Amino acid sequence: MRAYIKSAVAGLALAAFAGSAMADDVVVFKPEQETVIREYVKKEPIASITLPGVELNVGSTVPDTVELHEIPDQTYRYTVVDNRTVLVDPGSHKIIHVMD
Template identity: 65%
Template sequence: MTMRLSPAVAGLLLLAGVVAAAAQDVVIDPEQETVIKEYVKKQPLASVKIPGVELNVGSTLPDTVELHEVPNAKYRYVVVDNRTVVVDPGTRKIVKVIE
């Protein structure tokens, strides 16, 4: 017996999968966040301005923004508008904004 889905049901299932994938936020564990905060304090950077980019988790930084490495950390950082922004170097997406 073959099961067929109506286009509406198929669309809803597809949409549910997209929403579930988008809901998977990157979580930086407290230890990793502490390592990043301490490193940033020891290695201060000049704050930069990035016109047209909102500092929200999931926003993508342009290739022109230099990302700085934190030893033994998966993520990179940059200081934007005096806020430390933690970035996934592979996607250049913001994963955390530290006040």
């Protein structure tokens, strides 16, 4: 019985650690922030690219070869993939937000 309890506790600890690691990838944008971003991207359009084999999900990584474009007064960058605006952390190249 003790071995079962230890295993359960270890599993819960691992799940909590994994959940906190995934939470680090999530950036929450307020509606007004998204509006500012959408207006900027519309005003400064760039060509849409395709990235075969890359899923457009938060936490996925875009290749280092992808050109990332600045948004004034923001720490993240953007690109357009399959006609969707993708916000990317410039240091890790991880997707932090996908806009439809």
